[in-house]
Amino acid sequence: MQRMVNNPDYAVEDMLKGFVKVHSDILVGTENPRVLKYKDAPVKGKVGIVTGGGSGHKPAFAGYIGRNMVDAVAVGEIFSSPTAKAFFDAFKEADSGAGIACLYGNYAGDNMNVKMAMKMAEMEDITVKTVVANDDVASAPKDQPEKRRGVAGEIFMWKVGGAKAALGGTLDEVIAVAQKAIDNTKSVGVGLAPCTIPSVGSPNFQIEPGTMEVGIGHHGEPGVKVMPLGTADEIAEIMTDIILPDQPFMSGDEVVVLVSGLGATPVMEQYIVYNRVEEILAEKGIKVHRSYVGNYFTSLEMMGVTLSILKLDEELKELVDMEVDTMGLKQFKY
Amino acid sequence: MESFKNQDGKRIVENLIKVIQENRDYLSKIDGEIGDGDHGINMNKGFSICQERIEGKDMNLTEAFKTLAMVLMTEIGGSMGPLYGTMFIEMAKQSKGKEEIDKEVFRQMLASAIKEIQEIGNAKVGDKTLMDTLIPALEAYEAAMDEGFATALEKMSAAAERGKDSTIDLVAKIGRASRLGERSRGVLDAGATSCWLMLKSMADSMVQMV
Incomplete structure (x- = not known):
């Protein structure tokens, strides 16, 4: 370890x-x-x-x-x-x-x-x-x-x-x-490699190299299916396919998008995933009002991301846009 | 009449602590199959803190159980903190003021602990939780009370083991593992297992004392 x-x-x-x-x-x-x-x-x-x-x-x-x-x-x-x-x-x-x-x-x-x-x-x-x-x-x-x-x-x-x-x-x-x-928020995670609690010393679940766990939880709870590891675009498509119909998010909706790394996925790759997520939303007529990409909610050193989408109304939009000053989220009006 | 002195009961808790420490890695391994693998670690941490608190102190069974309960409830958390904290606080309450612990006092301790755990956890037999160990253990104990304290304890211990083993074939209905559905079948429940280890340890210690 x-x-x-x-x-x-x-x-x-x-x-x-x-x-x-x-x-x-x-x-x-x-x-x-x-x-x-x-x-x-x-x-x-x-x-x-x-x-x-x-x-x-x-x-x-x-x-x-x-x-x-x-x-x-x-x-x-x-x-x-x-x-x-x-x-x-x-x-x-x-x-x-x-x-x-x-x-x-x-x-x-x-x-x-x-x-x-x-x-x-x-x-x-x-x-x-x-x-x-x-x-x-x-x-x-x-x-x-x-x-x-x-x-x-x-x-x-x-x-x-x-x-x-x-x-x-x-x-x-x-x-x-x-x-x-x-x-009005729906999320899904995809895991590429497991994490280890230091006092345990070894991962308590496995993700075979070359595969990914779709729907993985924040503590390694198994997901809905294990699939061959896809490209960033394919992962974005799988995640939006799960989330969008569940709410459902539809043409004309305004949303906030959060792509959070689970700990070990480079932020660079999170942006690659986000890019395709945004394209898919645009194709469906869903407007991204605001978006966040980065390690906002991790699971030790798990590899993977979660995608969260929030559907806005006027009240939620005003509250989401408000200034905030925390270690994890800073937002200021200039 | 078979009984032991509350005043001599601290060793029951000392033995409990030893059992949890010895099974730290085993419990974490079981938990890792369908949970997040920290059950043994958190239990060991809580019980070891309790060990420091009771070491070298003159206290009876009631006080030792209370110390254990307070550590679990105020310092450990997780799911096991409130569940086992509740279990031991009830055992402390029901033994409080009793100089002699006989088979009826222990029945009250066990029954009251189970009732309160059920209240907070909302689990029933078949849900793949510690209730699968506790409920049959209490039933076996009560059924064997006429045969004497020691025999009732031994039967309780055996029933707890069977109850624990029954969780292998169950699908989890509650707690983190319940999200796995069918994937939770085929492995022991970690809570049911730690609960069996503790009931067995308590029974073994008490049988030696009565």
Whole structure:
């Protein structure tokens, strides 16, 4: 295993120390070593935006802490949910009295820990409402949305929810628009090579050289099919073929496109994939309003990409376009 | 009447910790087949933190279970943090104030743990989870209670093993592996396996003590 860690069991702790030092202009550590928060949180009168999840997905989740996005994040072990206590402490760090929108992904551990954290919050009179992201179309059929997991499309949910909260939206308004964002987002991943949790020491799933796993999850959950490795254009076509009919995205729609590397795919190749995605959308009369390409939501050193597409309406467009200043996403108006 | 003293029970938790440490790689390997391969690592980390907290301290079974539960719930997370945290906090609650742990006290500990785990995890027998180990274990224990504490524990342990083995042929209905559908068939469930290891360890320790 060619990796740079000290004691692999403490990779998350060691990473957090460095992370807080580098990004001290945006975020700070808290009493709970597994909770980071926006330096100005709780922001007076504003709904607090909280998320959390397993580590290994940088910049997610803590990388989206910052102005107009996320207020506090609960940090878990690699690929493993944060504790209920960490979610609860994140609620407390972000709460200004206007309530907490906990926007997280649909995974068994996160569901249980958030549920327990909400019970703790109830006892301290902190109002918490949730949106559970389920944008990964390959993880379950369309008629079982409750089984679909959350992947890179969660970024749109935080962006939109965070912007709404910053504009003074009430908790119910923030929840409603974050839900709308994720309901209008569809994602799919393609994996070319597996990843290794440092403390495990070897990959826990295999992708044979010369093949690719279509529909792979953010933790190597197997996808819908294994195919011979295609060209970047072919991969773009396979992914759009899965996503577009699922929403469906149609002629006349305006969308935001996110191509995120999973960790080991060169950013250069991500642009090659994006180029074909844009062509396909243009051929179908779908207009790209804004697009993002880069390592926005990774899975350690997995090779591959996820494609996420968000269908806009006027409200979502305004919120997506709003300024944001986080480590993972910076957007300014000039 | 067969029983052991709560005061002497700390070693039950010490043995549990040892079993998890010894099976760290085995549990991760099973988890890697249909999960993400971190089950043994996270369990080992939590149980080892608990080991440091209880080492050299004079505490009874209730306090040792409570320490373990708090570490799992507040420091480990994942799916196993809340599930096993709930299991051990219930075992601590039901044994609290009981000087002697007899077969009825242990029945309450096990039954209450299972009830609360079901509440939080929403799984049932056949879903390929730790419930496939726990439910038959409790049933076997209750059915054998008339034959004495030690015998009931041994039958519980055997039923837990059969329950764990039953997960091989199951398709996961809940948790991360449920996304695999048919691809989850043919391998053990990691949670059911760690749960069996713990019930077996508890039974072995208690049989020696009663």
